[in-house]
Amino acid sequence: MFGGGGMNPRKMKQMMKQMGIDVTELDAEEVVIRTADEELVFSGAQVTRMDAQGQQTYQIVGDPETRERGAAALTDDAGEADDGDESGDESEAGGIPDDDVAIVAEQAGVDADTARESLEATDGDLAEAIARLQ
Known part of the structure; x- marks a missing residue:
């Protein structure tokens, strides 16, 4: 041009x-x-x-x-799923991030296992999980 x-x-x-x-x-x-x-x-x-x-x-x-396109994405997804199954405490069930668990545990004054259970029951909704524990 x-x-x-x-x-x-x-x-x-x-x-x-x-x-x-x-x-x-x-x-x-x-x-x-x-x-x-x-x-x-x-x-x-x-x-x-x-x-x-x-x-x-x-x-x-x-x-x-x-x-x-699909080849790299499938390998990454499969790898993440395998990692989640092998680790017992990390965000395995429902894909709940550990940071969310820590926030709920701190705000509600409960341990991490109780916070994770509450997050799982509320499909990861932080506010609802905290309200449920208080």
Whole structure:
């Protein structure tokens, strides 16, 4: 669009600033683009953000690694389910986070096991679990 092939980069930056376009280089470690069928993973890509008239546009330069979309997600989910089954005290039943258990235990003045039982009975609702114990 712009014939910037032979233009001085400093002059180009100055012209963009006059037009209200701000360009920022981002220090991205990894960029993942998910489509319905696959994931494009850019490691070590150059990422540039352009702010113009209230809209942000990102440009990614690099060679992506292509992965099947469902393959990585299924492995991660299976791994999490296995970890939950093996550990007895960590947020196993219903996926109750340990932080929630600690909050209910502190607020209601009960031990962690009682707090977890109350959270499980209320499907993880913190306020209801605390009210139930008071």
